[in-house]
Amino acid sequence: MQSNLSTISKISQGEKFKIKKMITFEKVTKTYPPHKNKTETLVLNEVSFQVEKGEFLSIVGASGAGKTTLIKLILREEDVTNGKILFDGTDISTIPQRKLYKLRRRIGVIFQDYKLLCSKTVYENIAYALEVTGAPKEEIKRDVPEVLEIVGLTEQAEQFPEQLSGGESQRAAIARALIHDPDVILADEPTGDIDPYHSKNIINLLKKINKAGTTVLLATHDKDIVNHLGKRVITLRDKKVVSDVKNGRFRL
């Protein structure tokens, strides 16, 4: 009887396990079409990996290893050439163009260059992300100060991006990425323009967000950060995944 139960629970756990995958890459190949007499460029070659819900995954590789393309593929800013990408069990290539925004609302993205609107204050930049989704004013008034508090920018709310330091700008970008309460945060070289001290702050913030249950996918070539994290690391080299290690360290 006991063993029977455990079998059932194992099966059901297996079922759960299946759904617990947040992002799955299945032999994803991406080539860019030929451009002006040049041959087509291969960016990713049969890349496969899985990201569990709530995981913190670093993707490392030299510049041009395909990290940014990989992130664009998850957002479907680019389409895969071969293979498929599952997001929470759904093949994202099957999502019709007009419904892509639903996928993007479940993903928060942060970039090396922050991509804040320089004509808007920190508060407005974050509120804007809610406004474009047609969120009611009360929700904006309630949620924006909350995320500002999480990233520690309450006092800078009325400042414009050019008045902020790199670290503060990136925290504002993180606040904007958090505003939709996303399932996944994609961070593309978030510390690329920030000094090591403030980089640590940013990474700690990402760790904090991850602890609260959000899956984080961090693309970086910063050795110190990866080694400091002690989380799973996937290494990209020559358009391929060359290693996938838990508690990994940075190596090229």
Next chain:
Amino acid sequence: MAIVVLVATGFLATSLLLAREVSEDVIEDIEASADISVYFNLATPEEQILEIGEDLENEFNLLGVDYVSRHEALESFRARHGDNEVLMEALDEVGNRFAATLNIKAGEVEDYRAISDYVRSNHSGIVDEIDFYRRKEAIESIFDITSRVQKSLLVTGVILALVSVFIVFGTIRLSIYSLNEEIKIMKLVGASNWFMRGSFIVQGFILGLIASVISLLLLFALAALMSQGYNPFGMDLDLHIFGNLSFILILQFSVGIGLSVLSSLIAVRRYLKV
């Protein structure tokens, strides 16, 4: 710039409508007053003239035939110019030189030529003169002018419509380019496609709306000017404008807004990558 061209287009569309209205009016006036006067030789007996009149009534679909005898013609002349003594004296001197006349009203303008030809060929001996050609010319020249004006308005209108589509298209394309960063961010934070397109289409809509309002104001100013007596063509333009007000409003707004929304839609389809 976009607004100027849109205003011109809207204005032209209304002019096209008004030109048709006004020319219809003028032609109607002329048709109503138009008839053929057949003047007979002085010696023609009254019975013969009346016979011709009956004959014409049988032959053509006429609105009416009026016989004016020589005596009646003289009397009506006397009634009109009775206070002119010199004229009256001269008239007494020469006697009644007025011809007996048949005034024929035809149902259709096109019949006048046939009637005129008929009278001329059958009764050439007794007909002195047929007063028809001048009216015919007037009517035909109005037809001619109207159709030319309409054609040129139409051609200009089509050209202007195309120009305004291109210019609005360019305006929206420019603003898509200049908001490139913002569009990228909108996309990132999950704005729906129609939310992104919407803001540009609204921009086109506003352009069209402003243009329509300006064009209407111009039109009303023109109408006001005319109703105050400045009326170079002798037309009741203001009456036509207010008589067709709802139609003109619909025309103006649909031309102005329709064209600019159409071209912003095309621009958004082509240049806004969602």
